[in-house]
Amino acid sequence: MQAGDRIGDRYELTYPVARGGMGQVWAGFDERLDRPVAIKFLRQLEVPKDERDTAVKRFRREARATARLDHPGVPSVYDLGVHGEDLYLVMQLVPGIVLADHIAEQEQLHVGEAASIAAQVCSVLTVAHAASLVHRDLKPQNLMITPLGVVKVLDFGVAALLGSAEASRLTATGRTLGTPAYIAPEQAQGGPVGSAADLYALGCTLFEMLAGKPPYEATNTPDMLRRHVRSPIPIITEYRSDVPDDLAHLLYCLLAKTPAERPASAAEVHQLLTPFVDGRGTRGVAAARTETLTGAVSSPTAASVPAQRSQPELVELRAQARELAENERFVQAAEVLERVLHSAPGGREPLVGEIVALRLDLANLRMLAGDFRQARHAFEALARDLEQSEDGQDLAQECRQQAVACQLEIGESTEAVSRP
Secondary structure (H helix, E strand, O other): OOOOOOOOOOOOEEEEEEEEEOOOEEEEEOOOEEEEEEEEEEHHHOOOOHHHHHHHHHHHHHHHHHOOOOOOOOEEEEEEEEEEEEEEEEEEEOEEHHHHHHHHHOOOOOHHHHHHHHHHHHHHHHHHHOOEEEHHHHHHHEEEOOOOOOOEEEEOOOEEEOOOOOHHOOOOOOOOOHHHHOOOHHHHOOOOHHHHHHHHHHHEEEEEHHHOOOOOOOOOHHHHHHHHHHHOOOOOOOOOOOOOOHHHHHHHHHHHOOOOHHOOOOOHHHHHHHOOOOOOOOOOOOOHHOOOOOOOOOOOOOOOOOOOOOHHHHHHHHHHHHHHHOOOOOHHHHHHHHHHHHOOOOOOOOHHHHHHHHHHHHHHHHHHOHHHHHHHHHHHHHHHHHOOOHHHHHHHHHHHHHHHHHHHHHHOOHHHHOOO
């Protein structure tokens, strides 16, 4: 697979997002509906023959499990299909930062921020468990924080129906599903797995957000599983003193060795977390390091910022965006221009005019795509910058007028007509 390949006669691959042992995730574009998507592939030929049927069932289960969850904290599922020997799942492309990366950067999260993230996960789990679904692989790598602070729970690939005997057999013999550092004791021992296993994994994740590391550490998987089953429950206040006693007690209960000793439900945990959520929440967490994912993407991250491009390359990409726009693929054209602007070399005077043209094109594309709020912000930002130069006054005024037009489109007529 490579960028530019077409899938299902409507999806164009743009760049790879992640790759695993049996599949990969690509960012793509839905040409029919003019929107970015994430496309997750199961490469059947890369799966051992004796596990292929199980992998296919699990992949289809992920599609059904995720599609049935109507919640803003779960990426939307758009399509499921077959491409050659591969199965593919088309999902919402989620922008933001993976929680694991955010923890790695911050080491220890603010108590209010950690509580906010955990509470949002509980909101998703409440809906999932009500639909008789248990995630079974909850961990920081499967949680994405969007630029607006919304937490998305990703990868229901090992989700199982609660109480379903068939679901528990969807693994190869002797294999335990889940990630060792976050796996519940009953799951580590191969026992029945219910909603309490997700609460345990949430406890491990909350502990890591607060302490900067998981509750248990080991050099190999068998030792890690034994620690979950036998080691004493760690006390978070021994790692940092600013964690309130009630929150420390809740965390201790989430990490209980037996399901019956944990809180009764995700809804109950959400209620217990609420007092510790402060005004910071997660808003703006991803603003400083936004990457384009997911979600529902298995690892919905974005491509890294490309290397700086020369002026001929910028002109060529601008022409590519213009061609897309002529075919009414406005959102995809805007995405191309965004990548161009992020990679434009700075501090080179001959490129200033080209950059202004790119920003103006991007604002106009937002408007053509119907994203009037983003278009307004783009026009206003460009107008402010142009007003700093003597020869940019006329274009700045045009941008102000376009911003007013955008406000009228989104119903902000009173504010728009009151502007000078």
